[in-house]
Amino acid sequence: MNIVLLGIQGSGKGTVKENISNKLNFEYISTGLLLREEIASNSKLGLQVKDIINRGELVDTRIIMELIFKRIRNNQKPNVVFDGFPRNLAQAKELEKLCELDLIIFLNLKKEDAINRILNRLNCPKCGLTTSVETAKNYICPACGAKLVKRSDDTVEAINKRFEQYFSETYPLIDYYKKQNLLVEVDASLPPNEVAEQVMRAINEHNN
Ligand code: ADP
DSSP states (O other): OOEEEEEOTTSOHHHHHHHHTTTSOOEEEEHHHHHHHHHHTTOHHHHHHHHHHHTTOOOOHHHHHHHHHHHHTTOSSOOEEEESOOOSHHHHHHHHHHOOOOEEEEEEOOHHHHHHHHHHEEEOTTTOOEEETTTOTTOBOTTTOOBOBOOTTOSHHHHHHHHHHIIIIITHHHHHHHHTTOEEEEETTSOHHHHHHHHHHHHHHHHO
């Protein structure tokens, strides 16, 4: 079963993954996370994309496809949850060539709530966990104990750029997937456990 988590920056896609991973056996592919891993390891690709990401611009789709391909190439029958991909129609078409999609879960959150969440969010440079200042007041990662930091692309300028892109390029995908009867909407303003419950319900209903 292949699922896409779709939603504005800060809508809690990574948090959903954290809260459903003990209930569902899947490969989680977050393109943002994969890119941050490349940057952290100082790879050639990491150096190539670092400034683009910090400016809040999109990375070239060819690079994104290479990263995804590397992850699912050996997996003939993938069971994947995609996060942060596809981000536009061109990427959606690429994904269709790669695998069949079963469910698109749209985490619906107002832009104002999303801004507040992003300004409060903290990221673990070691294991990639995203959490918030409220949850981890001591700035220590609850998963691996490393020191949490703010993401270098969570600046007001880069956030505004990503929001612009979200509304012009990603938001149209909602209609695209609605027309294919693949979309289920979840209220992402609810507490994390309730969002995860709704996501699990959507997955279970699809499977029944
Ligand atoms: P956010 O959802 O807050 O933007 P992500 O971790 O999904 O965070 O992405 C961080 C950055 O990585 C994006 O701003 C973009 O530069 C790059 N990126 C992630 N996914 C993609 C993608 N599918 N296509 C192009 N660039 C991407």
